Amino acid sequence: MLRYIAEQIVWQEVPGEVSLAYTFSGCQLGCKGCHSADSWDARQGQPLSAEHFARRLQDYQGLISCVLFLGGEWQEPELMPLLSLSKAAGLKCCLYTGLELSDVSGALRRELTFIKTGRWLPERGGLQSLTTNQKFIDLRTGQCLNSLFQQPN
Numbered sequence: 001m002l003r004y005i006a007e008q009i010v011w012q013e014v015p016g017e018v019s020l021a022y023t024f025s026g027c028q029l030g031c032k033g034c035h036s037a038d039s040w041d042a043r044q045g046q047p048l049s050a051e052h053f054a055r056r057l058q059d060y061q062g063l064i065s066c067v068l069f070l071g072g073e074w075q076e077p078e079l080m081p082l083l084s085l086s087k088a089a090g091l092k093c094c095l096y097t098g099l100e101l102s103d104v105s106g107a108l109r110r111e112l113t114f115i116k117t118g119r120w121l122p123e124r125g126g127l128q129s130l131t132t133n134q135k136f137i138d139l140r141t142g143q144c145l146n147s148l149f150q151q152p153n
């Protein structure tokens, strides 16, 4: 079962959306300078049951517009039911992954509204950086929305 180390409401990670966000433990990509290296151990955190998740969606009904999963793609069979529950609740779905879009299965992509792809490379920076390798994509249109994270000079 997927285990989470953080359950938060966030405003900035998905532009224009209020998101219920889960940070899962167990990322295996090992990016140098990872901001949450303490979450690499898959034994960290609490199991996220479908029952708990459904209860949270009920608690936040009308208050959130999106669900954000940071990681979890390495347990796609576990992630898919959570995405189905989110969609059934009328919510958009976003995944933050260190993988590239071509590494993410078509089945998973079809369940998502947005995806952030690309490893953390300190010298390139995150979505706010003009030199970033990462991409934030609206999967409904294929449009890269990085400019929404970047402040004009």
Ligand code: SF4
Binding pocket: 027, 028, 029, 030, 031, 034, 035, 036, 037, 097, 098, 099, 119, 120
């Ligand atoms: S993908 Fe994200 S969580 Fe995983 S190692 Fe890289 S920066 Fe850390």
